[in-house]
Amino acid sequence: MTGSDQPAVNLLDFDLDGLAAYCEGLGEKRFRATQLFRWIHQKGAADFGAMSDLAKSLRDKLAGVAEIRPLPVATEQASADGTIKWLFDVGGGNAVESVFIPEDDRGTLCVSSQAGCAVGCRFCSTGHQGFSRNLTTGEILAQLWYAEHHLRQRLKLAPGERAITNVVMMGMGEPLQNYSALVPALKVMLDDHGYGLSRRRVTVSTSGVVPMMDRLREDCPVALAVSLHAPIDSLRNDLVPLNKKYPLVELMAACRRYLEAAPRDFITFEYCMLDGVNDSDDQARELLALIDGRGEGGADRVPCKLNLIPFNPFPESGLLRSPRNRVQAFAKVLQDAGVVTTIRKTRGDDIDAACGQLAGEVQDRTRAAERMKRLPVRVVAAPPDPLPKSR
Numbered sequence: 001m002t003g004s005d006q007p008a009v010n011l012l013d014f015d016l017d018g019l020a021a022y023c024e025g026l027g028e029k030r031f032r033a034t035q036l037f038r039w040i041h042q043k044g045a046a047d048f049g050a051m052s053d054l055a056k057s058l059r060d061k062l063a064g065v066a067e068i069r070p071l072p073v074a075t076e077q078a079s080a081d082g083t084i085k086w087l088f089d090v091g092g093g094n095a096v097e098s099v100f101i102p103e104d105d106r107g108t109l110c111v112s113s114q115a116g117c118a119v120g121c122r123f124c125s126t127g128h129q130g131f132s133r134n135l136t137t138g139e140i141l142a143q144l145w146y147a148e149h150h151l152r153q154r155l156k157l158a159p160g161e162r163a164i165t166n167v168v169m170m171g172m173g174e175p176l177q178n179y180s181a182l183v184p185a186l187k188v189m190l191d192d193h194g195y196g197l198s199r200r201r202v203t204v205s206t207s208g209v210v211p212m213m214d215r216l217r218e219d220c221p222v223a224l225a226v227s228l229h230a231p232i233d234s235l236r237n238d239l240v241p242l243n244k245k246y247p248l249v250e251l252m253a254a255c256r257r258y259l260e261a262a263p264r265d266f267i268t269f270e271y272c273m274l275d276g277v278n279d280s281d282d283q284a285r286e287l288l289a290l291i292d293g294r295g296e297g298g299a300d301r302v303p304c305k306l307n308l309i310p311f312n313p314f315p316e317s318g319l320l321r322s323p324r325n326r327v328q329a330f331a332k333v334l335q336d337a338g339v340v341t342t343i344r345k346t347r348g349d350d351i352d353a354a355c356g357q358l359a360g361e362v363q364d365r366t367r368a369a370e371r372m373k374r375l376p377v378r379v380v381a382a383p384p385d386p387l388p389k390s391r
């Protein structure tokens with residue numbers, strides 16, 4: 001709170017244009033906003049008094065009305081493989097998770113966009129928890145702000161060295177269902193005065209919110225990952241319920257449109273391997289047909305990379321992980337047809353930080369979790385939809 005009992009403005013809520021507009025409202029020029037922005041995001045400062053090259057008059061003005069509001073860290077867990085998971089308290093009984101995944105040539109932060117998720121994918125812990133609320137831009141960025149500046153100290157990085165080189169919006173939530181908060185956060189990640197990440201190193205992962213994929217292409221095209229998980233509508237309706245609204249033919253068309261503006265010349269398709277559900281050779285061939293545009297509404301192949309994710313089982317799902325040799329056989333069908341296919345290495349599974357395991361704490365307001373409990377889990381693949389003949 002400020003002296004006037006107005007809540008302080010959280011400066012993490014602004015991209016650079018937003019901060020410039022805010023500073024103009026305080027009677028300050030744009031270059032002052034740029035200085036302030038660099039202090040916040042490049043240097044990790046939270047105290048206006050420490051911002052030594054900022055005019056004292058501005059520091060004094062800000063101290064009365066604004067703040068840089070971090071998220072309280074509820075817990076931190078470190079995996080034997082170097083993965084670190086933080087649980088951030090976002091108030092109201094909700095907490096969200098972020099995961100840092102170090103590799104030889106990069107450091108990736110997996111960021112949450114919502115407390116819970118309303119999409120309700122059957123194989124996802126978050127989906128089973130239901131949905132509470134969207135995160136603000138400031139809450140999305142606070143995860144990166146904390147992780148970057150905490151890790152610089154922890155890893156004893158040299159001045160100017162970055163801990164986080166890649167961001168994936170693959171934590172809790174469907175980022176494209178929180179679009180207005182997401183886009184300013186992406187802009188800060190990309191801004192040379194902010195985190196300076198290239199568009200290729202920032203990835204939005206979506207379960208297929210088609211109209212928002214089109215908007216992202218216009219507003220802030222970054223790398224795109226699409227959670228596919230099934231090659232035909234009847235099965236995908238079951239696994240990713242959003243498919244009933246935006247079926248595969250529409251989703252694949254949106255992918256083709258997105259590629260016209262994308263920073264990479266391919267879409268990453270994520271495919272969670274579920275034993276006896278979506279992992280047969282026939283289903284791999286159906287997936288090929290979908291990618292090749294031989295399904296309904298025929299079109300060109302979608303340039304893509306396919307990422308097969310070993311499922312991380314949790315009791316409520318009623319689903320099992322595909323055996324290793326099944327995953328490899330599935331991959332081979334696709335690789336033999338020229339589709340770049342990788343099997344994701346499981347990271348951080350000793351701390352439940354692997355893909356689909358993020359659970360946080362969610363005060364479910366949608367009763368999504370309850371609904372899902374009542375639905376029978378289909379563990380036998382649906383009979384395949386008839387495919388039109390190859391062109």
Ligand code: SF4
Binds near residue numbers: 117121125126207
């Ligand atoms: S996989 Fe993504 S979109 Fe689906 S329920 Fe989980 S968080 Fe939501």
